[in-house]
Amino acid sequence: MSMPIGREVRVGGARIAGVVSCVPSRQLSNDHFSERFGADKVADVIKMIGVQTRRWADEATTTRDLCRHAGQHLLARLGWEADSVDALIFVSQTPDFRLPATACALQADLGISTNCIAFDINLGCSGYPYALWLGMTMVQTGAARRVLLAVGDTISKIVDPADRATALLFGDAGTMTAIDASHDSSAEDQAHFILGSDGRGATNLIVPQGGFRDHSLSEDPRLADKDPACLYMDGGQIFNFTLRSVPPLVERTAAFAGVAIEEHDYFLFHQANLFMLKHLAKKAKLPAEQTPFNIDRFGNTSCASIPLLMTTDVADQLTQRRCRLGLIGFGVGYSWASASLSVGPLAVAETIER
Amino acid sequence: MTKFYEGMAEIFEVEPSAITPAFELTAATTADWDSLAIVSTIALVDDCFNVTLDGEGLAACKTVGDIEALVARAGKE
Numbered sequence: 542m543s544m545p546i547g548r549e550v551r552v553g554g555a556r557i558a559g560v561v562s563c564v565p566s567r568q569l570s571n572d573h574f575s576e577r578f579g580a581d582k583v584a585d586v587i588k589m590i591g592v593q594t595r596r597w598a599d600e601a602t603t604t605r606d607l608c609r610h611a612g613q614h615l616l617a618r619l620g621w622e623a624d625s626v627d628a629l630i631f632v633s634q635t636p637d638f639r640l641p642a643t644a645c646a647l648q649a650d651l652g653i654s655t656n657c658i659a660f661d662i663n664l665g666c667s668g669y670p671y672a673l674w675l676g677m678t679m680v681q682t683g684a685a686r687r688v689l690l691a692v693g694d695t696i697s698k699i700v701d702p703a704d705r706a707t708a709l710l711f712g713d714a715g716t717m718t719a720i721d722a723s724h725d726s727s728a729e730d731q732a733h734f735i736l737g738s739d740g741r742g743a744t745n746l747i748v749p750q751g752g753f754r755d756h757s758l759s760e761d762p763r764l765a766d767k768d769p770a771c772l773y774m775d776g777g778q779i780f781n782f783t784l785r786s787v788p789p790l791v792e793r794t795a796a797f798a799g800v801a802i803e804e805h806d807y808f809l810f811h812q813a814n815l816f817m818l819k820h821l822a823k824k825a826k827l828p829a830e831q832t833p834f835n836i837d838r839f840g841n842t843s844c845a846s847i848p849l850l851m852t853t854d855v856a857d858q859l860t861q862r863r864c865r866l867g868l869i870g871f872g873v874g875y876s877w878a879s880a881s882l883s884v885g886p887l888a889v890a891e892t893i894e895r
Numbered sequence: 896m897t898k899f900y901e902g903m904a905e906i907f908e909v910e911p912s913a914i915t916p917a918f919e920l921t922a923a924t925t926a927d928w929d930s931l932a933i934v935s936t937i938a939l940v941d942d943c944f945n946v947t948l949d950g951e952g953l954a955a956c957k958t959v960g961d962i963e964a965l966v967a968r969a970g971k972e
Contacts, residue, residue, distance in 0.1 A: 589931050706930055776930040777950020780937050784947045820938045 546789050547737025547877065549797050553730060555677035556723035557882075559619050559889035560859075562716040562852040563611040563693075564596040564839065566894045571709070578705045586709050591815020595712030595840030597697040602895065604635045605643050607715025608691035609650045610895045615689075615717045616651065618889035623651050627685035628658035630676060632668040632692045632844050634873070635699065636661060639752075647691055658685060665746075666811045666872025668692055668844030670880040673868070674734040676720040690718040694843035699748055701771035710814065711772075712840030716848035732882035733798035735790060742875035745778040779872065780817055784824075787871055790879050791825045794867055798881035805831065805881065807855055808867040812836040812846035844870070849892070856890040902939040903959060906932055916960030928954075936962065946970050 571593065574583050587593070598607065608631065616623060629651075631644035644659035653659075658679070664671055669692050676688040693715030700707045723730055749756035749769040757769030767773050787810075795802045802808075808827055810818055815836050822832045833854035835846075842849055847868050851859060858864055863885045871877040903918070904911040920928040933953050940948050940962070946969045948962075956962050 585931060589934065775950060777933040777937060777953060779950075780934045781947055781950050784937065784941055816934070816938070820941070824941070 546786065546793055547735040550674060550734045550736065552674065552677040552681050552732045552734065554723055555680035555720055555732070556725075556730070557673070557884050557887065558719040558721050559615055559887050560716065560718045560848050560851050561611040561615040561618070561889060562714055562845065562849045562892045563607040563614070563895050564712075564714045564849075564892060565598040565602060565607070567597050567599055568594055569597055570594050574705070574709055577702070582705060583709065586705050589814065589816045590710050590841075591834070591836050592709060592712070592840045593837045595697075596714065598695045598713045602695075603637050604633050604693045604695045604713075604715050605631075605637050605646055605650070607695070607713065607895060608693050608717055609647060609715075610893060611693075611715055611717040612647065612651050612689060612691065614891065614893055615719055615889060618891070619719055621687065621719065624654040626651070626653045626657060626687050626689055628676070628679055628688045629653060630660060630662060630672055630688065630690050632662045632664055632672045632690065633694050634663060634665050634843065635695045644691070651689075664874070664876055665694065665843045666813065666846075667870035667874065667876040667878040669811075669847040670734060670868050670870045670878035671736060671876075673718070673720070673732070673880055673882075674736060674878070676718070677732055680720055680722055686722060688720040690720065692716050692718065692848055693845045696772065696841075696843050699770075699772045701768045704767070704771070706776055707772050707774050710841050712842045714839060714842040714845035714849050716845050716852070718848055729883060732880055733794065734878065734880050735794055735797060736878045737876070739782075739875040742778065742782055745775040745782070745875075746773070746873040748772050782875055783813065783817055783821065783871060786875075786877055787821050787869060788824050790871070790877060791827075791867065791869060794869070794879040794881050800865060800881055802827070802867075803831075804865060805867045806858070806864040808832050808869060809847050809850045809855070811870045811872060812839070812841055812850070813872060814841065851884075852890050852892045856892070859885040859887045859890045862886055899939065899943045900959075902943065903936070906935045906939070914959055916958060916963060918959040920956060920958060940966055944970060
């Protein structure tokens with residue numbers, strides 16, 4: 542068995558009941574960027590990242606709004622009363638404010654009772670498996686019977702419009718996942734998680750200003766001609782991290798769950814960059830039918846990319862039958878998290894527009 | 896080295912015969928030694944030599960020979 546690469550945790554007694562994603566109706570094709578960068582440069586970048594179109598929120602719409610719409614739709618489809626929700630966790634790097642927490646606003650938005658645990662988690666690409674682990678653990682311990690996970694980002698609002706490496710890559714989406722108790726206590730019903738962190742990579746994917754430390758004052762030469770209020774990404778370093786960490790994470794997740802890689806119906810990877818994903822899938826020897834991609838239609842939607850795959854490419858499967866999923870999140874932090882679990886048949890797995 | 900040189904030629908959009916250890920990465924006219932080329936090269940080196948190069952080290956390379964030296968060093972670690 543391979544070396545552990547994170548905390549390995551089993552959680553039982555909880556399940557995913559449904560997932561809804563909400564994407565902005567505003568759609569931007571690659572033509573939108575041709576004037577600024579030139580059609581040739583755009584084509585070069587697209588060949589690598591594989592994004593054909595992405596959804597960008599308008600100025601008045603935030604991650605909270607997308608998650609609220611997803612949440613209202615989800616509660617209605619599940620037939621859950623708002624005040625039956627015991628906890629709401631908001632996972633995002635694009636909250637409404639530095640304070641207060643967006644989770645509290647969403648509790649009120651959705652009409653959830655004040656007897657509700659609500660807080661924010663600042664994670665990006667690894668956020669969805671982290672949120673699932675925490676939500677399912679809360680159900681397992683009895684801290685909450687029903688948990689909502691609001692997971693989303695509007696990275697379009699923090700990209701530098703002059704930086705083609707990021708401006709073309711990211712899209713916006715907000716999702717809501719419902720977790721409740723599962724009465725199936727078989728081993729097959731347990732979810733397996735691996736969770737890890739390496740803060741040495743912090744400055745390779747960063748917004749240098751806007752918090753309480755100004756990283757643009759550092760001697761980092763990579764930031765010389767960059768807008769410190771915008772997202773900075775060192776693509777080479779991120780790819781190096783991904784190559785080192787993701788193939789062993791896939792392997793170790795399957796081994797820890799005791800379910801062979803080929804027995805997973807799907808591996809849902811954080812949709813980082815198409816070239817990178819194809820290289821990773823090839824390295825892990827995963828066939829195309831096992832690794833759906835939607836980065837071509839939505840771009841890299843940060844922490845929302847895994848639930849967005851659940852409500853698009855594999856939605857029909859998840860509403861019809863029980864699937865064994867491998868979920869693989871990795872990136873900003875650095876932070877990574879994976880899950881191997883059985884999901885479905887779900888009462889709802891839908892994508893809506895706002 | 897053949898597969899590696901062919902891959903480098905593809906990244907720089909030049910004839911494979913143009914790729915030698917002396918080939919200057921920053922002087923290429925059809926593509927720049929930018930983050931796209933660096934990411935492509937990391938994947939190529941991983942495919943050819945099963946070595947994961949560091950982005951920063953790679954960005955500092957001036958020639959194809961520099962990359963080969965980096966691969967040789969990384970392979971020994």
